[in-house]
Amino acid sequence: METTDLTYPANPYGRHEETPYPKARWGMVIDQDRCIGCWSCSVACKSNNNEPLGLWWNRILTVHEDPTGMDVTATGGIDEPVGEYPNLSLAYMPVNCFHCDNPPCTEVCPTAATYKREDGIVMMDWERCIGCRYCMIACPYNMRVFNWSVPEQVPANESIDTGDVYHVGSPAKPPRPKGVVEKCDFCYQRVDNGMQPFCIEVCPARARFFGDLNDPESEVSLLVRHAAVSQVRPDLGTDPKVYYIPPKTRGNGGSQTPIAPLFVNPTRRYLSGTVVD
Amino acid sequence: MTTAAHEPRSRRPMLTWGRLSVAALLAIVVYGGWAYSYEISNGIGVTAMRDVQIWGLYIIAFMFFVGASAGGMIVASVGTIFHVRKVEHLSRYAILVSLVTITIAGLLIFPDLGEPQRFWHMFVFANWSSPMIWDVIVVLFYGAFNLAYLWVHMRSDLAARHSWLAFGFTRNDEKALRRDRRLIVAGAYFALPLAFGLHSITAWIIGTQPAHPYWYSTVMAPWFVASAIVSGIALVLVTLIVLERLGRVEIGSDALRWLSGFLAVSIALELFLIIADVVTISAGRVPGDWDALAQMALGSYAWVFWGEIGTAAAGLALVIAPWGRSRWRVAAGASALVLVSTAFMRTQLMLGGLRYPNLGYPPGISLGTPQQLTTGGAVTSGVSPFLPTRSSFVQLGHYGPTWLEWSIVIAFCALWALLVIVGLRFLPMQPSAAAPDSPLSDPGAAPASAPASMRGAGAGIPAPGLSMSRVDNVLPATARLSAGPGADGRQRSPGTW
Numbered sequence: 001m002e003t004t005d006l007t008y009p010a011n012p013y014g015r016h017e018e019t020p021y022p023k024a025r026w027g028m029v030i031d032q033d034r035c036i037g038c039w040s041c042s043v044a045c046k047s048n049n050n051e052p053l054g055l056w057w058n059r060i061l062t063v064h065e066d067p068t069g070m071d072v073t074a075t076g077g078i079d080e081p082v083g084e085y086p087n088l089s090l091a092y093m094p095v096n097c098f099h100c101d102n103p104p105c106t107e108v109c110p111t112a113a114t115y116k117r118e119d120g121i122v123m124m125d126w127e128r129c130i131g132c133r134y135c136m137i138a139c140p141y142n143m144r145v146f147n148w149s150v151p152e153q154v155p156a157n158e159s160i161d162t163g164d165v166y167h168v169g170s171p172a173k174p175p176r177p178k179g180v181v182e183k184c185d186f187c188y189q190r191v192d193n194g195m196q197p198f199c200i201e202v203c204p205a206r207a208r209f210f211g212d213l214n215d216p217e218s219e220v221s222l223l224v225r226h227a228a229v230s231q232v233r234p235d236l237g238t239d240p241k242v243y244y245i246p247p248k249t250r251g252n253g254g255s256q257t258p259i260a261p262l263f264v265n266p267t268r269r270y271l272s273g274t275v276v277d
Numbered sequence: 278m279t280t281a282a283h284e285p286r287s288r289r290p291m292l293t294w295g296r297l298s299v300a301a302l303l304a305i306v307v308y309g310g311w312a313y314s315y316e317i318s319n320g321i322g323v324t325a326m327r328d329v330q331i332w333g334l335y336i337i338a339f340m341f342f343v344g345a346s347a348g349g350m351i352v353a354s355v356g357t358i359f360h361v362r363k364v365e366h367l368s369r370y371a372i373l374v375s376l377v378t379i380t381i382a383g384l385l386i387f388p389d390l391g392e393p394q395r396f397w398h399m400f401v402f403a404n405w406s407s408p409m410i411w412d413v414i415v416v417l418f419y420g421a422f423n424l425a426y427l428w429v430h431m432r433s434d435l436a437a438r439h440s441w442l443a444f445g446f447t448r449n450d451e452k453a454l455r456r457d458r459r460l461i462v463a464g465a466y467f468a469l470p471l472a473f474g475l476h477s478i479t480a481w482i483i484g485t486q487p488a489h490p491y492w493y494s495t496v497m498a499p500w501f502v503a504s505a506i507v508s509g510i511a512l513v514l515v516t517l518i519v520l521e522r523l524g525r526v527e528i529g530s531d532a533l534r535w536l537s538g539f540l541a542v543s544i545a546l547e548l549f550l551i552i553a554d555v556v557t558i559s560a561g562r563v564p565g566d567w568d569a570l571a572q573m574a575l576g577s578y579a580w581v582f583w584g585e586i587g588t589a590a591a592g593l594a595l596v597i598a599p600w601g602r603s604r605w606r607v608a609a610g611a612s613a614l615v616l617v618s619t620a621f622m623r624t625q626l627m628l629g630g631l632r633y634p635n636l637g638y639p640p641g642i643s644l645g646t647p648q649q650l651t652t653g654g655a656v657t658s659g660v661s662p663f664l665p666t667r668s669s670f671v672q673l674g675h676y677g678p679t680w681l682e683w684s685i686v687i688a689f690c691a692l693w694a695l696l697v698i699v700g701l702r703f704l705p706m707q708p709s710a711a712a713p714d715s716p717l718s719d720p721g722a723a724p725a726s727a728p729a730s731m732r733g734a735g736a737g738i739p740a741p742g743l744s745m746s747r748v749d750n751v752l753p754a755t756a757r758l759s760a761g762p763g764a765d766g767r768q769r770s771p772g773t774w
Contacts (some may be wrong), residue, residue, distance in 0.1 A: 011558050014304075014554065025576040030382055040353055043300045045367070053646075053647035053669070054643055054644050054646045054647040054669040055643055055645055056643040057644070059640070059643070059670075061395055061638035061639065061640070062639050062640075063638050077639050078639045078640045080639065093636075093638065095636060104486070104487075104488065106404075107407065108406070108407045108408065108409065108486075109404055109407060110399050110404055110407040110409040110410045110413070111398040111399055111401075111402040111403070111404060112400075112404040113398070126684070128395070128402060129391070129392065130390050130391070130392050130393075130396060130398050131321070131390050131391015131392040131393075131395075131400065132386075132390055132391070132409065133331045133332065133390065134407065134409050134482075136328070136331045137331055137332065137483070137486055137488065137489065137631075139635075140487065140488035140635050141636055142328070142329075142634045142642045142744060144637060145328055145643055145645055146331075146391065146645045147320070147321060147391070147645070148320055148321055148322030148324075148326070148327065148391075148645045148646050149320035149321075149322030149646055150319075150647075152647055173345065177392070178320040178322075178391065179320055179390070179391025180372070180391060181391075188321045202365055202392055207350055212553060222519060223706045232636070242764075249510055254300075254428075256592055272362075277605055
């Protein structure tokens with residue numbers, strides 16, 4: 001893991017406000033048509049970031065028909081299509097922290113333990129967090145997770161000889177103390193070293209794109225400009241920097257009632273075939 | 278305990294009800310301390326709170342205690358500002374109750390913190406855009422103000438009994454008493470906006486979060502102020518009635534009627550605000566609000582919602598009934614009912630606001646612990662957390678406090694009672710005639726009928742309950758006594774200050 005090429009923060013628990021790319025604005029675009037719901041990104045995220053049992057920074061939601069994206073009463077199971085046979089439809093929505101431009105979590109954190117870096121990544125300071133969970137209340141997307149007890153790792157992390165729990169994943173993500181909030185940080189230690197977040201790298205369907213939204217020629221900028229991207233709950237004014245290319249009804253005949261575009265953002269128009277594929 | 282006070286020390290029996298109850302309260306507090314140490318060593322995963330139900334009983338209790346601390350300011354400052362002299366002899370009791378209540382509220386934050394030993398970060402790294410910082414500041418400030426205000430009320434009596442608590446301000450001449458009186462009046466004008474700030478900011482902790490539609494409402498701050506007035510008066514009334522039954526204080530029928538009337542108005546206001554909120558949500562049926570309200574009014578926690586409204590309405594009916602307001606049983610019953618109602622109100626807000634995760638698609642959001650909780654709150658053990666039925670994801674918040682949460686909150690209630698008892702035991706609660714907060718007398722508080730234990734304050738100073746409407750014409754107290762109010766006790770003091 002530790003190669004001489006990569007630099008990691010001296011104290012992975014503390015603050016990391018410096019970024020080698022201060023002019024960048026990191027963002028992500030997720031193509032819901034490409035996502036196959038395999039959870040590879042979630043598992044890779046869990047492993048790379050050493051997330052304890054029961055804590056997920058990255059999840060794959062099975063989305064149902066809902067134009068607002070906030071149907072809180074949605075029921076049904078994972079991988080369960082909607083509609084009636086043979087007119088079924090199914091779509092996935094991978095979610096991780098949206099790294100809002102105007103994050104409500106950093107606004108309410110009483111100690112500024114969560115903060116937005118210059119490059120737009122919303123970070124956590126595990127040495128400063130007092131565990132009040134107000135940021136979890138404020139996050140409109142439930143992207144923050146809490147270490148309720150002493151973090152448990154999967155049994156595979158235990159040494160057979162000594163019983164010690166050893167550290168998997170990046171050196172920047174050591175075991176957390178109990179009682180602090182954690183969240184996706186776009187794998188800042190990889191990004192700072194010129195790499196992409198781990199979820200981008202492992203996605204077998206290449207449904208995720210990552211890059212600098214301030215660079216007009218970057219892949220994500222092109223997608224945001226030309227694909228019919230939308231944000232989740234743009235009405236809240238948070239300006240999430242994770243964009244979705246909503247599922248279009250295609251393949252398999254499609255359903256009679258097409259899945260309405262999720263999270264409709266009227267300011268963006270779909271330009272067919274410009275970039276997608 | 279009360280009867281024993283008359284007897285010489287040696288003749289007092291060892292076991293009295295008073296000592297027994299103090300011992301029982303101490304035992305509960307010690308047990309609560311043990312429970313809290315268990316929570317510290319095991320993490321707050323020992324509570325039933327999880328990533329959907331992010332806040333639970335501790336914050337419910339915090340909001341309850343913050344609200345219930347309003348009573349002192351109502352009795353002391355509203356009484357002063359609106360020249361209601363008939364409750365003035367109760368100010369010290371009310372402020373003591375407020376002080377203890379806000380202290381407990383502040384302490385209740387600690388068991389809710391994941392890293393309580395880092396609480397000082399809030400002062401060192403304060404983030405001023407956070408409503409929580411403002412709430413911490415206003416709670417501390419309100420507590421400090423209550424302490425100072427209580428001291429100003431008592432200073433002359435503390436000085437008279439040569440207590441070190443007078444902190445060197447031992448002069449009791451006319452000038453000093455006039456200064457005290459001025460401070461009391463100035464404090465009253467200061468306390469009212471402070472109390473509004475306290476309850477509004479506490480409401481805004483949840484009321485400024487658009488992520489939770491059920492909370493994100495303009496009604497939240499006025500509602501919290503109204504419920505604070507309701508529960509504050511109710512708590513003071515219950516405490517005073519208990520003390521009166523024990524022979525420690527004379528409330529007086531005028532004061533009881535005034536407090537009950539104030540209680541009635543504020544319950545009506547709170548019910549009105551609830552109805553306004555429910556009507557607005559029901560009319561719009563905006564999904565987030567409506568789903569939460571439907572869950573609370575019709576779902577499995579409906580008993581909390583309807584319990585809140587039912588107990589408040591019953592309390593209101595009791596207190597406005599024509600035979601009601603001057604009877605202590607009625608006042609006590611109504612107060613108990615609205616205290617329960619306020620507890621229900623805090624609970625239904627916390628449950629309703631956190632019932633649904635914001636992206637409610639399957640599989641939902643991760644719990645934060647590997648194991649699913651049962652609704653009762655007990656951690657299931659021996660079952661693989663990886664079975665589908667034991668998924669660590671949930672789509673709907675369930676919450677029922679664990680025994681540990683109950684233990685800690687009940688211990689805080691015991692600590693509340695203990696601190697109130699300590700204050701009653703060691704502080705001059707009954708204003709002496711010369712004290713700047715001494716009220717107009719009422720027939721119930723004639724010197725002869727006042728229990729001896731009440732007289733503890735200023736030995737040598739005439740008995741409590743004697744009037745002093747303004748410092749200028751107080752001294753000598755006996756002169757004022759002879760010119761006292763009519764026998765019906767209804768004479769109002771001329772508008773002073």
